[in-house]
Amino acid sequence: MLVVYIGPERFSYELSLLFELFAAKADIVIADTKEAFFERFGIEDFGLMLEPAGEQIKITAGHFDQTESSLISAENTEVKRRVYEALEQAYAPRSPWGILVGVRPVKIVHEMLDQGLMMTDIRKALAETYHIQTDKIDLLTEVALRERPHLYPVEDKAVSLYLCIPFCPTRCSYCSFPSNDLAKKGKHLPDYLDHLIEELYFSVNQIRRAGKYVDCVYIGGGTPTTLSAEQMERLLKAADEALSGFKIKEFTVEAGRPDTITSEKLEVMKRHGVDRICVNPQTMNPETLDRIGRRHSPEDIEKVMHLVKTIGFKTVNMDLIMGLPGETLEDAVYTTNRILELAPESVTLHTLAIKRAARLNREASDDERESDGRVEAMLNAADTLLRHHGITPYYMYRQKKMLGNLENVGYAKPGHASLYNMRMMEERHTIVALGAGAVSKICFPEENRHERVANFKGLEDYLNRFDEILEKKKEI
Numbered sequence: 001m002l003v004v005y006i007g008p009e010r011f012s013y014e015l016s017l018l019f020e021l022f023a024a025k026a027d028i029v030i031a032d033t034k035e036a037f038f039e040r041f042g043i044e045d046f047g048l049m050l051e052p053a054g055e056q057i058k059i060t061a062g063h064f065d066q067t068e069s070s071l072i073s074a075e076n077t078e079v080k081r082r083v084y085e086a087l088e089q090a091y092a093p094r095s096p097w098g099i100l101v102g103v104r105p106v107k108i109v110h111e112m113l114d115q116g117l118m119m120t121d122i123r124k125a126l127a128e129t130y131h132i133q134t135d136k137i138d139l140l141t142e143v144a145l146r147e148r149p150h151l152y153p154v155e156d157k158a159v160s161l162y163l164c165i166p167f168c169p170t171r172c173s174y175c176s177f178p179s180n181d182l183a184k185k186g187k188h189l190p191d192y193l194d195h196l197i198e199e200l201y202f203s204v205n206q207i208r209r210a211g212k213y214v215d216c217v218y219i220g221g222g223t224p225t226t227l228s229a230e231q232m233e234r235l236l237k238a239a240d241e242a243l244s245g246f247k248i249k250e251f252t253v254e255a256g257r258p259d260t261i262t263s264e265k266l267e268v269m270k271r272h273g274v275d276r277i278c279v280n281p282q283t284m285n286p287e288t289l290d291r292i293g294r295r296h297s298p299e300d301i302e303k304v305m306h307l308v309k310t311i312g313f314k315t316v317n318m319d320l321i322m323g324l325p326g327e328t329l330e331d332a333v334y335t336t337n338r339i340l341e342l343a344p345e346s347v348t349l350h351t352l353a354i355k356r357a358a359r360l361n362r363e364a365s366d367d368e369r370e371s372d373g374r375v376e377a378m379l380n381a382a383d384t385l386l387r388h389h390g391i392t393p394y395y396m397y398r399q400k401k402m403l404g405n406l407e408n409v410g411y412a413k414p415g416h417a418s419l420y421n422m423r424m425m426e427e428r429h430t431i432v433a434l435g436a437g438a439v440s441k442i443c444f445p446e447e448n449r450h451e452r453v454a455n456f457k458g459l460e461d462y463l464n465r466f467d468e469i470l471e472k473k474k475e476i
């Protein structure tokens with residue numbers, strides 16, 4: 001058992017994320033007080049105690065009969081590093097991302113590049129301070145260098161717009177997003193669309209009055225193509241009108257589920273200037289699709305991709321998930337090869353994350369929750385195949401509860417990297433987000449900080465308290 005007491009509360013959250021990396025190796029007990037710590041700390045256990053010591057932090061770590069104390073600086077990274085080293089020594093497993101538990105590791109590289117550090121020094125710091133594995137350092141630095149021409153110099157008048165359509169035809173078993181089942185909540189869709197369009201006009205007006213402009217639009221969800229062709233026409237016509245006079249560099253619709261995509265809807269998108277769409281198979285294995293609650297077949301994906309290619313969009317992205325229940329390395333290779341035959345310009349490789357609110361959290365077996373190198377091998381095999389087709393990493397992020405503590409990586413051919421995705425991850429540009437559950441990010445690049453402004457998550461709250469949403473938009 002790992003018994004922990006953290007005196008200085010400000011470290012509790014980040015350290016609890018770090019402890020999760022070792023959860024498979026040890027039961028973890030967090031003691032609220034020092035007395036509780038000593039009551040629980042037994043002969044078989046490993047103990048870890050953090051106490052304030054003037055300007056410094058005293059860390060005591062070790063087995064019951066052999067603990068050692070040291071004083072370290074109270075700086076966040078230093079504390080995490082020392083705790084990680086103690087746990088690694090006790091429980092052996094290495095995390096590919098070392099002490100990094102945050103969502104956006106590439107930001108660290110951008111910050112070091114901004115400070116004028118040389119790449120050799122950056123790599124050294126990533127290895128020694130953060131304990132990141134060499135292949136992940138390669139990925140981080142490759143992504144940062146590919147992103148920089150798209151993100152710098154920061155154009156602080158440019159704003160991206162995100163519109164959320166929080167409806168899906170069925171619920172995927174791994175999903176923890178508060179999406180609404182079309183069969184149950186579809187009756188609200190027309191009303192929702194009216195409100196979303198009103199929020200769109202209102203927000204773009206605010207953006208103009210602030211002397212800024214929109215140059216990038218992303219319609220995501222949920223599944224935006226749960227809208228009928230007529231509803232899609234209404235929304236995109238409103239976007240055309242609201243955004244008139246702006247030069248839009250990228251316009252994405254995350255079509256997502258092939259069972260909702262029709263040639264009529266694609267024609268509407270094409271007519272209104274959508275130039276990037278996502279068709280998301282997740283896997284080309286029919287048994288897995290069935291198990292995760294996606295009501296489409298691999299052949300549906302192929303049919304939709306033929307339609308998409310015939311109508312012609314600049315960029316088509318396809319999302320895959322590595323580590324889906326029951327899948328092997330061979331399945332991952334098969335899926336990657338099969339989607340490469342469909343010639344997407346972009347592919348996003350996700351690692352399965354089993355979130356608490358997802359149905360899969362109740363269904364997955366213990367083996368399916370463990371990576372044990374399996375998912376890393378899948379990501380590596382898919383990476384090799386994609387690179388062989390000239391599709392290379394351009395953005396990445398991490399989530400909690402990912403198998404093997406791995407990552408999600410967006411790949412694209414040259415000229416097809418998504419501006420929205422890079423801006424979203426690196427938090428140097430303002431994103432104004434509309435719709436239920438949408439979260440705007442107002443960035444202050446000179447101060448290297450941003451503020452989040454969240455809309456209500458629930459559909460009913462969004463509809464019934466819409467005036468409050470517009471009030472918040474005024475503050476933005």
Ligand code: SF4
Nearest residue numbers: 168171172175179222
């Ligand atoms: S399509 Fe996406 S948002 Fe909808 S249920 Fe599946 S994972 Fe969730």
